[in-house]
Amino acid sequence: MILMSLFEYEGNAIRAMLQDRFYALLLVSLSIAFTAIYLVLLPSLPNGAISLTFVRFITPIQIAFSIIFGLLLGLIITLNLSIRGIRNRAKSKNAAAGASAGAILGTFVNVLCCTPVVPSVVALFGASTPLVFGYSAPVEAFFENNYVYFYFVSAILFVVSIHYISKSAYCCTVKRDGKRGK
Amino acid sequence: MAHFNDKHRADRGGLGINEIKRHRISVSSMLIIAVVACCGVPLLLGIGGIGFFSFLAGQHSQTGAAQRALNATVGEPAPNIPITLTNGTTLNLSSFRGKPVVLWFVATWCSSCADSASLLANDGYYNKIHAKGAELITVELYDDLGYSGPSISAFADSYGGGTQNPGWLYGTSSLNATYSYDPKGYLDIYYVIDPKGVITNEGVGLAANLDAVVSSL
Numbered sequence: 001m002i003l004m005s006l007f008e009y010e011g012n013a014i015r016a017m018l019q020d021r022f023y024a025l026l027l028v029s030l031s032i033a034f035t036a037i038y039l040v041l042l043p044s045l046p047n048g049a050i051s052l053t054f055v056r057f058i059t060p061i062q063i064a065f066s067i068i069f070g071l072l073l074g075l076i077i078t079l080n081l082s083i084r085g086i087r088n089r090a091k092s093k094n095a096a097a098g099a100s101a102g103a104i105l106g107t108f109v110n111v112l113c114c115t116p117v118v119p120s121v122v123a124l125f126g127a128s129t130p131l132v133f134g135y136s137a138p139v140e141a142f143f144e145n146n147y148v149y150f151y152f153v154s155a156i157l158f159v160v161s162i163h164y165i166s167k168s169a170y171c172c173t174v175k176r177d178g179k180r181g182k
Numbered sequence: 183m184a185h186f187n188d189k190h191r192a193d194r195g196g197l198g199i200n201e202i203k204r205h206r207i208s209v210s211s212m213l214i215i216a217v218v219a220c221c222g223v224p225l226l227l228g229i230g231g232i233g234f235f236s237f238l239a240g241q242h243s244q245t246g247a248a249q250r251a252l253n254a255t256v257g258e259p260a261p262n263i264p265i266t267l268t269n270g271t272t273l274n275l276s277s278f279r280g281k282p283v284v285l286w287f288v289a290t291w292c293s294s295c296a297d298s299a300s301l302l303a304n305d306g307y308y309n310k311i312h313a314k315g316a317e318l319i320t321v322e323l324y325d326d327l328g329y330s331g332p333s334i335s336a337f338a339d340s341y342g343g344g345t346q347n348p349g350w351l352y353g354t355s356s357l358n359a360t361y362s363y364d365p366k367g368y369l370d371i372y373y374v375i376d377p378k379g380v381i382t383n384e385g386v387g388l389a390a391n392l393d394a395v396v397s398s399l
Contacts (some may be wrong), residue, residue, distance in 0.1 A: 046293045046297075047294045047297055047298075047389045047390050048294070048387040048390050049390035051390070053301070053305075057293075057296075057300070113292065113293065113369075114292045114293055114295070114369050114387070115294075115386070116368055116386050119366045119367045120366070123366060135328075135367075136367045137289060137326070137328050137367060137369065138329050140292075140329075140369060144291070144292070
């Protein structure tokens with residue numbers, strides 16, 4: 001029941017959006033653009049610099065998630081634009097929170113290995129040199145070895161965001177007599 | 183107040199303002215909790231271990247104090263450290279006086295270290311460094327900073343074109359040597375040392391700074 005409800009809103013929203021050629025083209029353009037950004041960003045971040053040089057080190061998982069993130073982000077932005085003006089925009093803030101959290105998580109996790117971020121954060125907690133020495137590496141190793149799970153969580157956050165955008169447009173109309181209906 | 187709520191109730195598809203506020207807060211809170219849990223919990227677990235193992239500070243404090251006086255600093259003579267090469271011989275860093283040295287400390291499991299080694303081996307950077315008469319010494323951080331990875335020889339074979347390249351040495355360092363050159367526990371840190379043994383350049387993340395390193399030789 002929950003799954004049917006989930007796809008009902010999203011299906012309606014996407015179908016309505018794609019009927020307009022402008023939004024269909026916008027979706028394709030944004031998806032390609034964001035995919036390209038992620039293809040460069042994900043392998044670059046562990047090196048502490050963004051460069052095309054590092055794209056050759058991209059892993060198959062990062063390629064797959066670059067495409068997924070690109071598509072989902074493109075869908076979020078295009079859907080949001082296509083439903084502008086439709087009622088119940090109060091829920092769009094949840095969609096924005098989900099999209100932001102997903103975008104941050106998906107990219108930030110790659111910064112947490114191999115850059116000075118973790119050692120610096122650990123040092124901020126007043127750890128002496130030998131203790132920073134001993135604890136920052138295992139933390140970085142955790143993110144290095146488990147970044148895929150963070151990608152999954154990011155993708156879920158994007159999907160939740162799409163759900164809220166779709167639901168805000170296609171849920172619960174109000175009839176003239178003030179009673180809730182569909 | 184009741185009239186206000188009824189008017190806005192209709193606009194919001196039948197939900198009362200308090201219900202919407204609670205729903206909005208709970209969803210936002212869940213999202214924040216998800217992000218914090220995914221990133222913050224592992225970080226805090228690592229930091230929390232600091233308190234549990236704080237007694238180690240007593241063991242290391244004397245060594246740490248001694249080593250702080252020997253920390254590698256740009257503009258200062260490079261601390262002389264022993265490096266055990268992959269062929270089993272041990273050399274002191276001072277034995278390389280007379281030629282520039284790129285001293286690069288790595289954790290063999292770190293992805294940026296692997297990327298750097300690949301760029302050095304396959305993109306001509308090692309050749310450029312070698313052409314300038316410099317010695318490239320890749321040193322494994324002591325115990326890989328507490329997280330085991332492949333041996334430095336395996337690292338060299340996988341990413342750095344092996345251990346037989348002239349002018350590119352691989353080795354391991356002692357705990358004190360690692361403290362001297364990497365007091366903050368970075369995984370990928372390098373130093374450029376001039377022929378007189380003075381550090382002229384340092385940085386984190388060799389891959390992103392290869393051009394600068396070559397031009398500084």
